[in-house]
Amino acid sequence: MTDETIAPNPTADTVDLADFGLFDPAVQQCPHVYYARMQQDAPVFQAAIPGGSLHLITRHEDVLEVVRDTETFSSRFDTSGGISSELATRMKELYETEGGYDRIGTMLTVDPPDHTRYRRLVAKAFTPKVINDLEPAIRAITAGLIDDLLDRAAAGDPVEFVETFAVPLPVTAIAKALNVPDDRLADFKRWSDASIAGIGTNISIDERLDAEREIIEFQKYFAEQLGLRRTEPQDDILTNLLNARIDREDLDLDEALEDLNDDPLTIAEMLSIIQQLLVAGNETTTKFLTEMMRNLCETPDEWAALKADPVGRARGVVDESLRLATPTQGMFRIVTRDCEIAGTQLRAGDRVVAMFAAANRDPSVFEDPDAFCPAREEAKDHLAFGKGIHYCLGAALSRLEGKIAAEELGRRLGTIALDSSNTFDYHPSFMLRGLKRLDVHVTPADS
DSSP states (O other), rough: OOOOGGGGSSSSOOGGGGGOTTOHHHHSSSSSHHHHHHHHOOOOEEEEEETTEEEEEEEEHHHHHHHHHHTTTEEEEOTTTOOOOHHHHHHHHHHHHHHHOOOOOTTOOOOTTTHHHHHHHTTTTTTTHHHHHHHHHHHHHHHHHHHHHHHHTTOOOOHHHHIIIHHHHHHHHHHHHTEEEEEEGHHHHHHHHHHTTTOOOOOOOHHHHHHHHHHHHHHHHHHHHHHHHHHHHSHHHHHHHHHHOOOOGGGGGTTOOOTTTOOOOOOOHHHHHHHHHHHHHHHHHHHHHHHHHHHHHHOOHHHHHHHHOOHHHHHHHHHHHHHHOBBBOOOOOOOSSEEETTEEEOOTTTTEEEEEEHTTTTTTTTTTTTTTOOOGGGGGGTTTTOOGGGTTHHHHHHHHHHHHHHHHHHHHHHEEEEOOOOOOBOSEEEEEEOOOOOOEEEEETTT
């Protein structure tokens, strides 16, 4: 499909589902009109992918059913299903040659009781106290980034918001949480980009291998850091992961399973968890902060309301921005037994995607779903962080960063506006969606 195939301002009534393609760049720029059409005509939509198909679940109530029924819809999704034999062979050779660690499917791609073990162990390391203790540092980081925004805007030129604010805030915050020194922040961002390079995209084998080399470098760095923590413990998440143990007396009745493995985490498991924390606490937050700024620029009344009451309005602005952005567009599941969703028969072995992005604009739940309305009561029902046992581990940190960003931007900035040069191009991924850049004009609050 070419860009001309889609109307300049497409609606659900003007698009044809026969034109929908998961990897189509034109569709990825404006997927919501297709999701809306699916909700109307095909709430379980079968999308073609190389080597098979995926069933996209788009209605809010159906998405909830999928993510809550972990017995019928397993998270043990075979992510290697679309990997060619050539790529699999070359990846194996790369990891053997470079000394990489096995890629363990920890929390995202396992079911109970394995998931129970990982979640309980990580909860002992990534505690509410750890997150709350980061607030002063995050506020200081935010203040410094706003200073930079204003300095760059002083001449009246537009400022690129993604690289100036939306990237460094979560990167620096999660780096501090993982005790990464400032001089490694560029590496940290590079490793994060590599971790998501192949998610929801159709990149080449060589590009995937380049990303894997970066991930092996990431593994070696943190394996060394974990080794240091064994002899020199610190008050940080890495030390917490090393020391995390399951106390069976603390388990709920439904968790106290005889086959629950209570072994401490291995190095490979910890590396996988750290990588998930890196992505969950970084990439998705960058994307939602950017969308938050765009929404506020496009709704002057909401910007004025935030400025008038930054503390009172911040939470609504964050929830509504998360709902509309939904950076993690969906999550994969595999059907374990024949079932029916929204009148559609699914068979054991079928692969589905619970489309959070579609559910978050379901008109049966969210009135005027495409509008930015931070005061809406139902905003709290959004699924941007998922739901159920796989609820995003980094949600609390992402919310905290968004809340502080909204408060401080409301306090420190006077006017905000989008530059006319913006083309609003999104990264080419059907899973992780976010703007490539956002050019804005800002002035200080006292101007």
